[in-house]
Amino acid sequence: MAARVVGRAGRLALVVRSSAVRLQSRLHGSTGLRSGSQANFFPPLEDAMLPSGSFNNRMALITGGGTGLGRAMTATLSQLGAQCIIASRKLDVLQRTAEEISSQTGNKVHAVQCDVRDPQAVSQCVDQIEALTGLPDVIINNAAGNFVCPSERLSPNAWKTITDIVLNGTAFVTLELGKRLIQNQKGASFLAITTIYAESGSGFVVPSASAKAGVEALYKSLAAEWGRYGHRFNIIQPGPIRTKGAFSRLDPTGAFEKAMIDRIPTGRLGTPAEIANLAAYVSSNYASWMSGAVIRFDGGEYVSLAGEFNELRSVTPDQWKLLEAMIRKTKGS
Ligand SMILES: CCCCCCCCC/C=C\C=C\C(=O)SCCNC(=O)CCNC(=O)[C@H](O)C(C)(C)COP(=O)(O)OP(=O)(O)OC[C@H]1O[C@@H](n2cnc3c(N)ncnc32)[C@H](O)[C@@H]1OP(=O)(O)O
Numbered sequence: 001m002a003a004r005v006v007g008r009a010g011r012l013a014l015v016v017r018s019s020a021v022r023l024q025s026r027l028h029g030s031t032g033l034r035s036g037s038q039a040n041f042f043p044p045l046e047d048a049m050l051p052s053g054s055f056n057n058r059m060a061l062i063t064g065g066g067t068g069l070g071r072a073m074t075a076t077l078s079q080l081g082a083q084c085i086i087a088s089r090k091l092d093v094l095q096r097t098a099e100e101i102s103s104q105t106g107n108k109v110h111a112v113q114c115d116v117r118d119p120q121a122v123s124q125c126v127d128q129i130e131a132l133t134g135l136p137d138v139i140i141n142n143a144a145g146n147f148v149c150p151s152e153r154l155s156p157n158a159w160k161t162i163t164d165i166v167l168n169g170t171a172f173v174t175l176e177l178g179k180r181l182i183q184n185q186k187g188a189s190f191l192a193i194t195t196i197y198a199e200s201g202s203g204f205v206v207p208s209a210s211a212k213a214g215v216e217a218l219y220k221s222l223a224a225e226w227g228r229y230g231h232r233f234n235i236i237q238p239g240p241i242r243t244k245g246a247f248s249r250l251d252p253t254g255a256f257e258k259a260m261i262d263r264i265p266t267g268r269l270g271t272p273a274e275i276a277n278l279a280a281y282v283s284s285n286y287a288s289w290m291s292g293a294v295i296r297f298d299g300g301e302y303v304s305l306a307g308e309f310n311e312l313r314s315v316t317p318d319q320w321k322l323l324e325a326m327i328r329k330t331k332g333s
């Protein structure tokens with residue numbers, strides 16, 4: 001009896017799988033029933049969302065603002081009236097970005113060299129910022145380092161490098177600015193960019209997952225402790241958004257991109273402009289009651305990965321009839 005049931009279930013699984021695969025390949029090539037077409041329902045809007053002038057007379061520091069998502073956030077804040085300071089290791093990259101954005105928006109963008117792993121460099125960077133613009137009203141901790149690597153291949157220095165940039169770097173920038181802001185009785189909005197796997201953990205990016213989880217604990221803790229000084233602390237967890245920095249280190253051959261898009265319910269990657277709009281909102285006075293928030297911004301990828309029955313999306317209506325009939329026939333336990 002048991003063998004008959006197992007046999008029938010096995011045959012059904014085969015039928016379900018092979019017809020799903022046939023349908024998938026007819027619609028979308030070799031894998032992924034759902035990628036592509038549903039993305040038409042979710043077009044990315046690229047223009048700045050907040051009213052122009054929302055950041056007039058405000059100073060914003062964006063770490064890692066020379067490239068990728070940090071650059072997009074800088075462009076949006078600058079367009080909305082902020083005077084921005086971008087800080088990271090590569091001064092030439094920062095200066096090029098600063099000039100490009102300033103020339104488009106008409107608002108000054110300052111480039112300051114800083115390795116966030118070095119607390120002394122961070123302190124000197126904040127001295128420079130104070131001299132250039134005064135203490136910032138908006139701080140976005142966006143700088144990060146990452147690469148995919150089986151954990152058994154990680155050297156102690158590889159671990160230290162990622163955790164120093166992501167967790168210690170964020171802590172050094174946040175504490176240095178926080179202390180000076182408190183001394184000057186000035187409030188500010190702090191935002192940290194983490195990732196969806198800060199919550200779940202993830203193999204093959206273990207130093208990054210551990211450090212980003214630490215950043216989330218840091219920001220939630222300070223949201224509770226430093227509200228009394230006028231500081232808000234929030235977190236955005238982005239899903240996949242194409243940047244050279246991330247994709248060259250996490251999917252160097254491009255082999256995983258299609259499978260990744262297939263599991264995103266909105267059927268596409270995010271765009272830098274979309275996350276820039278969210279970061280601008282969270283950092284603006286429109287969000288002055290938001291603190292301690294963790295905002296997942298991933299097109300639905302996290303819940304899609306988490307639900308153990310989500311693969312049933314590939315079951316066809318005819319197969320559902322068959323499955324339902326089998327389930328209804330079951331009596332007792
Ligand atoms: C499934 C498909 C996925 C596709 C895309 C998914 C998108 C979703 C993404 C989700 C989260 C993303 C999070 C991110 O943070 S993305 C941002 C990535 N950007 C960066 O990393 C930019 C900055 N990175 C760097 O500068 C370097 O990559 C760095 C290695 C992090 C730091 O550079 P540097 O200080 O120069 O460090 P070293 O080169 O001296 O290396 C230090 C140490 O680390 C070892 N190491 C370096 N690379 C690797 C590697 N690939 N594998 C193993 N180990 C590595 C290196 O050997 C050194 O150790 P040791 O001295 O012991 O040799």
Ligand SMILES: NC(=O)C1=CN([C@@H]2O[C@H](COP(=O)(O)OP(=O)(O)OC[C@H]3O[C@@H](n4cnc5c(N)ncnc54)[C@H](OP(=O)(O)O)[C@@H]3O)[C@@H](O)[C@H]2O)C=CC1
Pocket residue numbers: 063064065066067068069070087088089090091093114115116117141142143144145165169193194195196237238239240241242243244245246247
């Ligand atoms: N793109 C994506 O899909 C996702 C990205 N994220 C997060 O978004 C943020 C931006 O990533 P993304 O734009 O994709 O990648 P990038 O590689 O473009 O950005 C990382 C930035 O961090 C700076 N940086 C690295 N190390 C240091 C350091 N020691 N000191 C100061 N700055 C440093 C780099 O500048 P420099 O080399 O000049 O120092 C670079 O500008 C990161 O926090 C990342 O974890 C999270 C989830 C998904």
